[in-house]
Amino acid sequence: MREVAVLGVAMTKFGVSEKTNLEMFAEAGLEAITKSNVEPKDIQALFFGNCLGGFEEGQLHMAPFAHSELGLPTSAPAVRFECACATATVAIRQAALLVAGGIYDLVLAGGTERATIMGTPLATRTFAMASHAQHESTAGITFPGVFAMAAHMYTAKYGVEFPELKKHTAEVAVKNHRHGALNPKAHFRKKIDVDTVLNSMMVADPLQLFDCCPFSDGAAAVVIAEVNRAKDLVDKPIYIAGMGQAACGGLYLQRDITRVRAREEAARQAYHQAGLTPSDIDVVELHDCFTIAEILAIEGLGFYEFGKGYDAATKGETTFGGKVVINPSGGLKAKGHPIGATGAAQVTEIVQQLRGECDERQVEGATVGLVDTLGGDLGTVCNIILRS
């Protein structure tokens, strides 16, 4: 296997956009290419992520259109990936694997989503198609419901009762909004407090509005190259130290929804490949689609024992100066969640952190970072460990 590195990274401002999916991706993609000191003609393949384009814009088969917006050469294939929220992370991993395997030397990967065009209620129902249509959707499952059930199971399993757990989950939202306020690209840049969360609209008991990430518009893209090529092109290539991806079907196949089996396996693969352990990680962008999801993730990734991560945000252990900085970008919760772009934005943040380019939200001395993206109702997880 060849060593692989990330060169230029870029993301659009996340939020509500008037631009199309393709326009947003072209903006991010061209910036990533330019920052890599190469030209579109140098890109050998496009690994493109989008989740709901058919519903947002009546647009399928988006990869070759993104390819032509960017001016890539005809010889460079364009491939679309869809793995629910993990879409772009999966596209980036596939790109990195093909560079590692010697198939390509220089590729572009990322994703785009224009989710706000549907409005939140319709987007919520539409995105529920990422659960199992036959066994789950027909039962009325939407994603807030899935993670509400996980919160209930967490209390039952670990004996942390709701008035208490809800204060701790609210602290996750408070932290991620505080981080997002420092990020010029974030969808929400407004600090909140625990009362903001606890007084917000009930969505799916116990999850209230401020426990939920938004649907956002946005795109992100990264250039990946074989490591010697990367060193020739940019000053600070960021190395892909380890990757993992695993699958375990839908919610209806899980015995314990406080444990995401796909994450445990994907993280095991990534740590093993990198030769690292959770204690080596300085900064993490992980899948906080709901506040409880961040708690499940910090446990599943090995930063806390199972059942012990619920008060990490309250204790200040997951913010700047803490044990491990979780979601310095603001996470899905505040930076926003343009589904098919999210994984590429997570990689973008970690790469910028490891280069020391994050200004007010810089994690001091960060040398190793981890990306974690969960797709669907626990069916897909993809992890990427990066190092400077």
Place this chain on the structure above:
Amino acid sequence: MREVAVLGVAMTKFGVSEKTNLEMFAEAGLEAITKSNVEPKDIQALFFGNCLGGFEEGQLHMAPFAHSELGLPTSAPAVRFECACATATVAIRQAALLVAGGIYDLVLAGGTERATIMGTPLATRTFAMASHAQHESTAGITFPGVFAMAAHMYTAKYGVEFPELKKHTAEVAVKNHRHGALNPKAHFRKKIDVDTVLNSMMVADPLQLFDCCPFSDGAAAVVIAEVNRAKDLVDKPIYIAGMGQAACGGLYLQRDITRVRAREEAARQAYHQAGLTPSDIDVVELHDCFTIAEILAIEGLGFYEFGKGYDAATKGETTFGGKVVINPSGGLKAKGHPIGATGAAQVTEIVQQLRGECDERQVEGATVGLVDTLGGDLGTVCNIILRS
């Protein structure tokens, strides 16, 4: 690069099915795994194709569900691909590249589609989302219209006038229905004659109903392995000699729609990698979504000069005993076209041809075959050359 081979291949009966996308894929996938003399636990990754599942069944994020239907291990990632009609071919190529690059040793790839649930008029409008939403769909473009324009341009460019060209395109349909009648898995097993075509309903002038392939339900899957592993497992591994994939945006970017630039580049890559020329190819499964499309393809793949392929079927050069056998399975026209499965069914047919397993439709002495799949309105083409 390691050498790569195809082991077990399987497809469901194509046509109208009561089964879900996942049930059809499980049927094909398990048969392909069984024929490879391995078990689901041995599969290291799933490369899964589906195009319209969100519209057919309200089902996105289908890959991990297919993964669990098949009983694959959690450690095996499941990735969904969508590249319009080329979806499954692209999934297979990606799988083969990762085996060639040493990332995996044994993987499953294929696709599924349940297109008839929408009915042809709605499926036609839905699938038109594979053209460019902003620049083309809004102009009323559907795929019959795209290929009708190509037929018009063909007459204008090469001086073959319509009454004559329509007889020759009708002969393509007659041939492919004759082939399909020999294929127990084909959607249509009824022979037709030229009058059947010329007396059928007008769809998009000059294309009549029998110039058009159907929407079908079906799934197909193939197991791919490193060549030494393949030789240990099956008697007749079929080698992947060369592959190509290219992209060139949408219809609105093409100067000459009788020439598919993505095909010319993809075929160039595949022939180059295989060290072969068109004259080496014995049998071809190519993208005859419309009768004129077969003519464009046999020219683009180098079997005929541009403007000279229109009467190949009439002369009997593209059927059994001819110069090169085109679509012995019946092609998209008669075997059927379950969009996300089509490429995997094409590979299945070529592999079975090269193994001499095709009974009445066997191409005698075939040792080299080619797969050609076109995605969208000329934006994606993927080619795979196989040899025994």
